Amino acid sequence: MKAYLGIDVGSVSINIVVLNEAGEVITGLYLRTQGRPIEVIQEGLKQTAGHLTPAIEIAGVGTTGSGRYLAGVIVGADVVKNEITAHAIAASMIIPDVQTVLEIGGQDSKIIILREGIVTDFAMNTVCAAGTGSFLDQQASRLNIPIDQFGELALQSGTPVRIAGRCTVFAESDMIHKQQMGHRIPDIIRGLSEALVRNYLNNVGKGKEILPPVVFQGGVAANAGIKAAFEEALGIPIQIPEHFNIMGAIGAAQLAREEVTITEHTRFKGFKITGLPYRTGSFECNGCPNICEVVEIYEEDKVIGRWGSRCNKWDIVE
Amino acid sequence: MPKITFPRMGESYRAFKMLLEDLGNEVVVPPRPSKRTLDLGIRYAPEFACFPLKILMGTYLETIEMGADTIVTTGGVGPCRAGEYAMLHHKILKDLGHDIKMIVFEPPRLHPVNFIKNLWALNKSGVSIRGVVAHIRRAWRKLQAMDKAEQLSHVMRPREINRGDTTRVYRKVLGWIDQAYSFEQIIEAESAAMEALGSISQDSKRIILKVGIVGEIYVLLEPASNLEVEETLGNLGVEVERSMFLTGWAKDNTWSETTERLTVKEAASPYLPELVGGHGRDSIGNTILYAKRGFDGIIQLAPFTCIPEIVARTILPRVSKDHDIAVLTFFLDEQTGKAGMTTRLEAFVDLLRRKKLFGRGAEPLTG
Numbered sequence: 001m002k003a004y005l006g007i008d009v010g011s012v013s014i015n016i017v018v019l020n021e022a023g024e025v026i027t028g029l030y031l032r033t034q035g036r037p038i039e040v041i042q043e044g045l046k047q048t049a050g051h052l053t054p055a056i057e058i059a060g061v062g063t064t065g066s067g068r069y070l071a072g073v074i075v076g077a078d079v080v081k082n083e084i085t086a087h088a089i090a091a092s093m094i095i096p097d098v099q100t101v102l103e104i105g106g107q108d109s110k111i112i113i114l115r116e117g118i119v120t121d122f123a124m125n126t127v128c129a130a131g132t133g134s135f136l137d138q139q140a141s142r143l144n145i146p147i148d149q150f151g152e153l154a155l156q157s158g159t160p161v162r163i164a165g166r167c168t169v170f171a172e173s174d175m176i177h178k179q180q181m182g183h184r185i186p187d188i189i190r191g192l193s194e195a196l197v198r199n200y201l202n203n204v205g206k207g208k209e210i211l212p213p214v215v216f217q218g219g220v221a222a223n224a225g226i227k228a229a230f231e232e233a234l235g236i237p238i239q240i241p242e243h244f245n246i247m248g249a250i251g252a253a254q255l256a257r258e259e260v261t262i263t264e265h266t267r268f269k270g271f272k273i274t275g276l277p278y279r280t281g282s283f284e285c286n287g288c289p290n291i292c293e294v295v296e297i298y299e300e301d302k303v304i305g306r307w308g309s310r311c312n313k314w315d316i317v318e
Numbered sequence: 319m320p321k322i323t324f325p326r327m328g329e330s331y332r333a334f335k336m337l338l339e340d341l342g343n344e345v346v347v348p349p350r351p352s353k354r355t356l357d358l359g360i361r362y363a364p365e366f367a368c369f370p371l372k373i374l375m376g377t378y379l380e381t382i383e384m385g386a387d388t389i390v391t392t393g394g395v396g397p398c399r400a401g402e403y404a405m406l407h408h409k410i411l412k413d414l415g416h417d418i419k420m421i422v423f424e425p426p427r428l429h430p431v432n433f434i435k436n437l438w439a440l441n442k443s444g445v446s447i448r449g450v451v452a453h454i455r456r457a458w459r460k461l462q463a464m465d466k467a468e469q470l471s472h473v474m475r476p477r478e479i480n481r482g483d484t485t486r487v488y489r490k491v492l493g494w495i496d497q498a499y500s501f502e503q504i505i506e507a508e509s510a511a512m513e514a515l516g517s518i519s520q521d522s523k524r525i526i527l528k529v530g531i532v533g534e535i536y537v538l539l540e541p542a543s544n545l546e547v548e549e550t551l552g553n554l555g556v557e558v559e560r561s562m563f564l565t566g567w568a569k570d571n572t573w574s575e576t577t578e579r580l581t582v583k584e585a586a587s588p589y590l591p592e593l594v595g596g597h598g599r600d601s602i603g604n605t606i607l608y609a610k611r612g613f614d615g616i617i618q619l620a621p622f623t624c625i626p627e628i629v630a631r632t633i634l635p636r637v638s639k640d641h642d643i644a645v646l647t648f649f650l651d652e653q654t655g656k657a658g659m660t661t662r663l664e665a666f667v668d669l670l671r672r673k674k675l676f677g678r679g680a681e682p683l684t685g
C-alpha cells in the first residue's frame with residue numbers, strides 16, 4: 001500500500017506524519033526540537049517506521065518548516081515547501097470550504113485567507129514573536145504551570161486583567177506588575193490570552209476579511225484560553241482540527257503526493273537514514289567582505305548540503 | 319588632488335567614477351555594502367535612523383579609510399528626513415575627527431545655482447562647459463546602458479534553463495560596459511551586452527509570473543540592502559519589473575517630469591493626493607499602474623521606520639482590494655538572515671501561481 005511521509009521541522013517541534021492514499025493519517029508524531037533537529041528527525045523516523053506495517057511503502061516525501069532544507073537533504077525529499085502553503089493545503093483537506101486559517105506556532109504566527117480552495121492572501125508576523133508559542137511556554141514556566149494546563153486556567157477567570165500585548169517585554173512587565181498588585185493568576189492568564197489575540201488580529205490579521213469557517217491550528221491551538229479569546233474577539237466559532245499540531249506535516253505529505261504523480265518516482269532514501277551518522281560544520285568564507293558563515297551537513301563523509309552564503313559559490317551541484 | 323567618493327547604489331558607481339575622473343578627480347570607489355559596512359554604520363548612526371542612513375554611514379567610513387576626503391551626495395525634496403542626511407553624516411564624521419568636504423547636489427530643476435556651483439567645484443581640470451556637457455552625456459549614456467542590461471537580466475533570469483546563467487552573463491557584460499569609454503564604445507558594449515543576455519538558453523514553455531517592485535529608492539536600487547530580492551524572485555520563476563531606475567529618477571528631478579511619472583501621480587491621487595515625502599506616493603501609483611498592466615503581484619520594499627512607506631503600506635490593502643492585486647511588504651533593516659524573506663516570497667509566489675493557473679474559485683487547492 002502506498003503512503004506519503006510529511007516532515008515539519010519547526011523551531012519548537014518536529015512533526016512527522018504518514019498519510020495513506022486517501023489522505024488519512026496513519027501515524028503522526030509531535031516531538032520537541034530541543035535545538036537538535038537532526039537527531040530528533042532520525043529518532044522520529046525510527047519511531048514512525050515502527051508504527052508502519054511491512055505492506056506500507058513510502059511513495060513520496062515532503063518537508064516544510066524553518067528546517068525544511070535540512071530535513072529535505074537528509075531524507076531525500078520530493079518536495080520542499082514553505083509553511084504557508086503546507087498549512088493551507090492541510091486545512092482545506094480537512095475542511096474543504098475553509099475560508100480562514102489562523103496558525104500560531106513556536107516562533108511564527110500567520111493568517112491565511114482562502115476563497116473556494118485558493119489561497120488569496122496571507123500574512124505572517126514581521127519583526128516580533130509576541131504571542132507565539134515560545135512566549136506562552138516561557139510565561140507558563142515562569143508561573144510554574146504546565147503548558148497544557150495554561151489555557152484551561154484562563155477559562156476559570158471571571159474578571160480578566162488588561163495586559164499589554166504589543167511586545168513580549170511589555171507584556172511580561174505588565175503581568176508581573178499586575179501579579180504584585182494581587183490579581184489572581186487565572187485572571188492574568190486570561191488577560192494575556194486576550195492581549196495576544198488582540199495583537200494577532202491587529203498585526204498579522206490587519207485588513208484581512210476573516211470569514212467562517214475559521215480553522216485554528218499550530219501548537220498554540222491546544223490552548224483553550226486562546227481559542228476562547230479568538231471566539232470572543234471575532235464573534236464566530238473557531239474549529240480546531242483533530243491533528244491541529246501536525247497540520248504542516250500533513251500538508252507536506254499531501255504536497256509530496258501531488259508531486260510524485262508528476263515525477264512518478266520518489267527520492268526518499270529510506271528509513272535506513274535513521275542509522276547513518278550526520279554531522280554539521282561551519283566555516284567563514286573569505287571570498288568577499290560579506291564573510292558569510294557557511295554551514296555544511298555531512299552524511300557519513302559526504303557533504304550533502306550547504307547553506308548560509310549570499311552568493312552561489314558554495315551551492316552543491318548534483 | 320582631492321579624493322572623491324559617493325554613495326553606492328547598485329552598479330551606478332561605474333558611470334559616476336568615469337564622470338568624476340573625466341573632470342580630473344581621483345575617485346575612491348565605494349565597496350559593496352557588507353557585514354562590516356553595517357557594523358560601522360550601526361555603531362555610529364543614531365539608533366532610530368533608517369537603514370539607508372546607516373549603510374551610507376558605514377560606506378563613508380570605509381571610503382575614508384581608503385583615503386577619501388570629499389563626499390559627493392544628493393539632498394532631497396519633500397518631507398522625508400533623507401533630505402537632511404548629508405548634513406547629519408557630515409556632523410557625525412566631524413565628531414569622529416574626520417575633516418571631510420561634503421558636496422551636496424540638490425535637484426537642479428529647483429536649485430540650478432547650487433548645481434552649477436557644485437559642478438564647478440568638481441571640475442578640477444578646468445574642462446570647458448561644452449566638455450563638461452559631453453562628459454555628463456557620456457556618463458548618462460553609460461548609466462542607461464547598465465539599466466537596460468539590468469532590465470533584460472530580470473526578463474531572462476526566470477526563463478533560464480541553467481540556474482545561474484543570467485547572473486554570470488550579467489556580471490560579464492557589466493564589465494564590458496564598464497570598460498567602454500567613448501560614446502560609440504558604450505553603444506557597442508550595450509548592444510553586445512543585450513545580445514549576450516538575449517542568447518541565454520531559455521525555457522519558453524515555463525509559466526512566468528510578473529511582479530512589480532515598489533518602495534523606497536535606496537533599498538530598491540542597492541541589492542545588498544534588500545537581500546538580493548530580485549535575484550531570489552528570478553530564481554523562483556518570476557519576472558520582476560522595478561518601478562525605479564536611477565536614469566528614470568534623475569530625469570524626473572533634473573530636466574522635466576516624464577509623462578509616465580505624471581500618470582503615477584494621477585494614479586495615486588484618489589488614494590493619496592498629497593506628497594508624503596520619499597516615494598510613498600510613487601509606491602501607491604506604481605502599484606495601480608502595474609495592476610492595470612496585468613501584473614500578478616506587487617512587492618513593496620521599505621526601510622524599517624520609513625514614514626512615507628508606512629503611509630503607503632496602510633493604504634495598499636485598499637488598493638490591493640480595489641484592483642485585485644496581491645501586495646507583499648518587506649520592512650528591511652540590519653537583519654541578514656534570508657530564511658524569513660525566502661519563506662514569505664515562496665508562499666507569495668505559490669499564491670500568485672495558483673491564482674494564475676486556476677483563477678478564482680476554478681479549481682480546488684488539493685487533489
